[in-house]
Amino acid sequence: METFERIEDIEIRLLLEALYHRYHYDFRNYAMSSIRRRLRQAREQLGFATISALQESALHDPDMLPKLLRYLTVQVSEMFRDPGYFRAIREKVVPHLRTYPSLKIWIAGCSSGEELYSFVILFREEGLEERTIFYATDINPEALAQAEAGVYGLDRIRLFTENHRHAGGKTSLSDHYRSGYDRCVFDRSLRRNVVFSDHSLVTDQVFGEMQFVSCRNVMIYFDRILQDRAIGLFSEALPRNGFLGLGAKETLRFSSHADAFREFAREEKIYRRTGA
Structure with a gap:
């Protein structure tokens, strides 16, 4: 054996x-x-x-x-996954983001788009959507195509709706999709400020300055060297006081770039870029 x-x-x-x-x-x-x-x-x-x-x-x-x-590639996700993360963004991060005239948000490793639509809906509810460009990136072309289509099984909507409610949703999730034939199609208007792009955290470089980078449950599949590279990319993409969100099991603790961040919402794994 x-x-x-x-x-x-x-x-x-x-x-x-x-x-x-x-x-x-x-x-x-x-x-x-x-x-x-x-x-x-x-x-x-x-x-x-x-x-x-x-x-x-x-x-x-x-x-x-x-x-x-x-x-x-990792294709397991859900809308408003870990609702406390999105509630913290709504209650703690959004007040800071309101001070910017324009915003760029990077969803790194967006998979089939559930987290992307969670962000867009949250920003629409908070009145920030119109001033925001969302960058949804992944290495899997099929996942990107599915994200751009915005079509999900009707059997998943109950969980999505419950997560949205616990995340402090201010609208009904059903306001943002239409359903039929055992599937739900999210409103095309949710994609009008979204750029879908093939991007690898392993081989590609930073493509712009972002106010928020969300990369959740991706780095747990990387070894220590690759995790460090990804954190370095996020550090480079974020200006001073920019925000970084990680997955519940991910940490900056062992990264050589840890000093470039400080904890902002500890339990939800949201960090803020320092001037270091």
Whole structure:
């Protein structure tokens, strides 16, 4: 069993190298335990006997790439996930953001768009939407397409609505979508100030100055080196007093960029950029 796992780890590292050199997707510094679990699932469900066979297909069949990305990228989210986070933004961060004549918000690792729409609805309720540009980025083109479509299963709306209420929502969530045929389509107007873009925290650089960066439940899949790179990007993107929001299990504690931030809302993992 030990020999099998050792060989499998070699296969995984070779596959990750192949993806990087063939398609410029870099998963080499993702947490190995997570990558191993996801690739085992991909191998089984896509019908390959070994990781090496999966690698051969990925190298020679470009149509295999989007299928593989579904397993390698995180696609689990919900609207107003961790409602306390959004309530803290509404009650503690928004009063500061009101002082800016224009705003840029970066949702890094936006997946299929649930967090993006949560931000846009919150900003609409607080009267900030018109002065805000939202940047929704992800490395997975299929996830970006789904985010831009804004279509979700009707069976998920009850949870979304409950989260919205606990987050201090000032409207009914149903004001922002129409439903039919077991799905909900969010209002096209929610996307009028949104820029959807392919962006990798692993290989790409900062593309503008932001007043708020929200990157939640993405870095838990990175190793320490890659986490540090991502925090460095956010530090570079934020001006003094800009805000950074992380996931409940994420921290700046071990980052070489930790001194560039101070805790703003400790329990909700919201930080503020210092002048350091």
